[in-house]
């Protein structure tokens with residue numbers, strides 16, 4: 001099957017349905033980028049991308065934040081190739097930046113159960129940042145069991161497995177430009 005994007009056609013499996021288009025993603029990115037610039041005026045925040053899923057979101061978002069900033073990445077694991085969170089989270093790639101007394105924004109692709117973000121909040125707080133904020137492109141509120149405040153949310157989505165724009169289908173499809181739902 002072929003999905004006709006704005007200026008780009010992408011080939012997708014027949015069981016994929018379009019959820020959020022590249023155009024909608026770009027518009028939202030601009031909105032969040034401008035808000036972050038306002039909220040962190042006069043500072044040099046560090047944006048920490050959570051690998052692998054958030055790599056595209058971080059890369060695109062920072063181009064809409066018109067100020068000095070730093071980036072770093074952390075990699076954690078909990079899912080393996082399964083669709084449900086195991087709750088056992090490991091750090092696979094630690095931070096390199098020193099975040100003590102810095103304003104930090106954690107950049108996630110999607111908050112589902114919220115266990116990953118809760119783990120990151122506890123772990124990163126121990127480094128004593130000045131401020132710890134969370135941005136996520138997608139949020140599944142009906143699935144979230146934790147009460148961490150999400151400061152920037154791109155889109156709220158229903159409880160379906162989503163793929164594309166950094167989000168994987170068994171490690172593949174991260175390179176799709178739009179976000180799709182996999183039909184059961």
Ligand code: 5GP
Nearest residue numbers: 053085111112113114115116161162167168
């Ligand atoms: P949580 O700990 O909030 O349950 O899950 C967070 C992580 O699980 C995300 O960073 C993402 O890697 C993965 N994840 C959760 N829901 C989905 C989904 O619908 N699609 C994909 N591709 N990954 C998901």
